[in-house]
Amino acid sequence: MIYCKSDYLGYVYLEDGTLLQGCGFGAKGIRAGEVVFSTAMNGYPESLTDPSYRGQILVLTHPLIGNYGVPRKQAVEGIYQNFESDSIQVEGLVVTEVTEPYKWNSERSLSKWLSDEEIPGVSDVDTRAIVKRVRTEGSMMGIIASGMEIDDPKKYLQKRYDETDFSPLTSPKTPVVHKGRGDKGIVVMIDCGTKHGIIKGLYDQGFTVVRVPCWFSPKEIMDYNPKGIIFGNGPGNPNLYVNQVKNFREILEYKLPTMGICLGHQLLTIALGGKVRKMKFGHRAINKAVVDLTTGEGYITTHNHGYAVLSKDDVPKGMKVWFYNPDDGTVEGMYHEKLPIITTQFHPEARPGPWDVTWVFKKFAKMVESNG
Numbered sequence: 001m002i003y004c005k006s007d008y009l010g011y012v013y014l015e016d017g018t019l020l021q022g023c024g025f026g027a028k029g030i031r032a033g034e035v036v037f038s039t040a041m042n043g044y045p046e047s048l049t050d051p052s053y054r055g056q057i058l059v060l061t062h063p064l065i066g067n068y069g070v071p072r073k074q075a076v077e078g079i080y081q082n083f084e085s086d087s088i089q090v091e092g093l094v095v096t097e098v099t100e101p102y103k104w105n106s107e108r109s110l111s112k113w114l115s116d117e118e119i120p121g122v123s124d125v126d127t128r129a130i131v132k133r134v135r136t137e138g139s140m141m142g143i144i145a146s147g148m149e150i151d152d153p154k155k156y157l158q159k160r161y162d163e164t165d166f167s168p169l170t171s172p173k174t175p176v177v178h179k180g181r182g183d184k185g186i187v188v189m190i191d192c193g194t195k196h197g198i199i200k201g202l203y204d205q206g207f208t209v210v211r212v213p214c215w216f217s218p219k220e221i222m223d224y225n226p227k228g229i230i231f232g233n234g235p236g237n238p239n240l241y242v243n244q245v246k247n248f249r250e251i252l253e254y255k256l257p258t259m260g261i262c263l264g265h266q267l268l269t270i271a272l273g274g275k276v277r278k279m280k281f282g283h284r285a286i287n288k289a290v291v292d293l294t295t296g297e298g299y300i301t302t303h304n305h306g307y308a309v310l311s312k313d314d315v316p317k318g319m320k321v322w323f324y325n326p327d328d329g330t331v332e333g334m335y336h337e338k339l340p341i342i343t344t345q346f347h348p349e350a351r352p353g354p355w356d357v358t359w360v361f362k363k364f365a366k367m368v369e370s371n372g
């Protein structure tokens, strides 16, 4: 019998039959999801609240998680400065060891935060064993159980991650306006589950950012008379966003300066006739290298994606590869030959990673400026 600080056990079950026993922490409960891992050593408040993690059980490879606790939410013009959305988005969290916080601005412990938001956590399992399975077999469904036993795994694994549309859970129901400090005008962000870091990146350029629901029609979007359009990040399989892709095609006809980030990069690829496919286990980290093909420069960037434009063969006509990942050749950004369209698969807003590529927002602002 293992000793658990929490006094209750926890389990992680992988769809290939692997069962790990550890300790439960956070809320008692049982949830299913796609099992994914991130190698980020810090930034768990940002990662856990990133809506792109909806439907996923997150395994963190760094062995000590929780050291700096959970800060109080701070917002400027409705934009969170230290969280990516209102609440925890992951289905569950798996770590090696969960620690008590030692930081002046910590409001509560990681464990308390998970309890408050009814999210189960499991600690004291060999996270390397899980990562090795996922790396060799590919991403798979799994179950996390905290303070509960998994009676019949099949019961929980009916709903498949790849076939589920999570955007109704992560997109705002009505438009949200973040009034800018400058006079750069309005940009509309089509929000299927965006990170607040992206809104901040645009706001810092002086724009008023209007976030609209992911299913808004081109007319409803154009009624704002936007100076630019942003397709943000979001959860799930991009190939399920059929209606949005149809709308995007229509919006592209207006030839406005357009930027796609992560899911937005994928949806723009599909809208323009390219292909987005599932990766074996994805990129989730804050230290992924990308190379800018226009300058030859390399950058260290934040990633969270399980799908991608896998090679230049999948790039749509008219688009050029802008960035690629030197480890596996994934296309990590594109630009249009003639139209003002740029995309990045990585996260230029960085949070919680390095700020090497925040200049992408400046580039977008310049595109808007020169479009008049």
Ligand SMILES: NC(=O)CC[C@H](N)C(=O)O
Pocket: 052, 232, 233, 234, 235, 236, 237, 238, 261, 262, 263, 264, 304, 305, 306, 307, 308
């Ligand atoms: N961060 C994102 O926007 C992720 C996009 C998509 N859900 C993927 O996993 O590839």
